[in-house]
Amino acid sequence: MSRVTERLSRREVLGGLGALGLTGVGVALAPSTQQQNGAVLAADVVSHADHEDMAMTSNLQSKTPSADEMDAMHEAGVKAFPAATKGKGGQPLDYTMDGDVKVFQLTCEVVEWEYNVGQTAEAWTYNGVVPGPEIRVTEGDKCRFEVTNKLPQSTAIHWHGLYVPNDQDGVPFMTQPPIKPGETYTYEFTIKDGNAGSHMYHSHSNSAFQVTSGLLGPFIVEPKDPSTRPAFDMEYTIVLNDGPIGAYSLNGKTFPSTEPIVAKKGQTVLIRYMNEGLMIHPMHLHGMRQQVIAQDGWLLPQPHYCDTLNIAPGQRFEVLVEATEPGVWAYHCHILSHAESEHGMFGMVTAFIVQDDEATPAS
Numbered sequence: 001m002s003r004v005t006e007r008l009s010r011r012e013v014l015g016g017l018g019a020l021g022l023t024g025v026g027v028a029l030a031p032s033t034q035q036q037n038g039a040v041l042a043a044d045v046v047s048h049a050d051h052e053d054m055a056m057t058s059n060l061q062s063k064t065p066s067a068d069e070m071d072a073m074h075e076a077g078v079k080a081f082p083a084a085t086k087g088k089g090g091q092p093l094d095y096t097m098d099g100d101v102k103v104f105q106l107t108c109e110v111v112e113w114e115y116n117v118g119q120t121a122e123a124w125t126y127n128g129v130v131p132g133p134e135i136r137v138t139e140g141d142k143c144r145f146e147v148t149n150k151l152p153q154s155t156a157i158h159w160h161g162l163y164v165p166n167d168q169d170g171v172p173f174m175t176q177p178p179i180k181p182g183e184t185y186t187y188e189f190t191i192k193d194g195n196a197g198s199h200m201y202h203s204h205s206n207s208a209f210q211v212t213s214g215l216l217g218p219f220i221v222e223p224k225d226p227s228t229r230p231a232f233d234m235e236y237t238i239v240l241n242d243g244p245i246g247a248y249s250l251n252g253k254t255f256p257s258t259e260p261i262v263a264k265k266g267q268t269v270l271i272r273y274m275n276e277g278l279m280i281h282p283m284h285l286h287g288m289r290q291q292v293i294a295q296d297g298w299l300l301p302q303p304h305y306c307d308t309l310n311i312a313p314g315q316r317f318e319v320l321v322e323a324t325e326p327g328v329w330a331y332h333c334h335i336l337s338h339a340e341s342e343h344g345m346f347g348m349v350t351a352f353i354v355q356d357d358e359a360t361p362a363s
Helices: 010-019 033-045 048-060 067-080
Strands: 096-098 101-116 119-126 135-138 142-149 157-160 184-190 197-203 216-222 234-243 247-250 261-264 268-275 281-285 290-295 298-306 308-311 316-322 327-333 349-355
Touching (some): 157 184, 197 268, 197 316, 216 234, 234 281, 261 268, 268 308, 308 316
Parallel strands (some): 101 142, 135 216, 234 268, 261 349
Antiparallel strands (some): 096 101, 101 119, 142 184, 157 197, 197 216, 234 247, 268 316, 281 308, 281 327, 290 298
């Protein structure tokens, strides 16, 4: 089974779009003054705090943008995508070995996080990024997590979906004392067999605030025997969130600063959804079907197909997408007030890009 996690650079994305001959998204990715202005315009129009109200009350406003004004704002956002921002979360977390124990370091700290081009918010983070670093281990691994709290509040980490001893579950005053500001706390447990799949880690202290503010991250457990899971060519994790960081975000960013998924025609892509927000988010992929193979880490006895998958807070799903249809396909939450208004697309929107090698000019 090929297990390659592909993280494409902006240059590679541009090259892929150019190879497709696209004039909508692709033309705006060149670093021209016009596109830079477009990115700024997109940032200006994507005032996330106002989007839901605007989407629901636009007909009541005394002055509604004209058709041309709406088109211009929509076009500016699309042409700015994917807009470059500082910071990228969800990258693999390194570890050291203490005998046969994998030791991970996590620091809880407040940073200024750029969630959209030119727009920032105060984020509560693990290791300074949103989402927190990806923890990836294998069934049977012995793991230790040393957590240092540099926040102004107490905190704790819950290992969502993992089978752990009760005193490692991460709930203050129920299974452990809170980790007070300035303290370091150690968790240690062995990853149990049968616990493979997509899981999460997040705060369980003042959690409605701390988690939505960024104290969240993916925790992926590989099976001892890879043949027990379906094969794929590349994988991608999407952490859904709603709250202080841009209102509605994918992996800590909002459109047009979200990251596209880019695959070659014929590849099979594993997508791991993780909902760390307070709302349900039905994720809709245009042009291709999603085969749902696992929920909350467990393989489904009967996988099924859909184009829209409803993901509730705390849920994780794994889907396979066969990249069969070349082009740039919209990919978004289908609660439309989380994704689009008269000012254009925003929030929980990205694209699934399928490159066709036959369309790539010879070098």
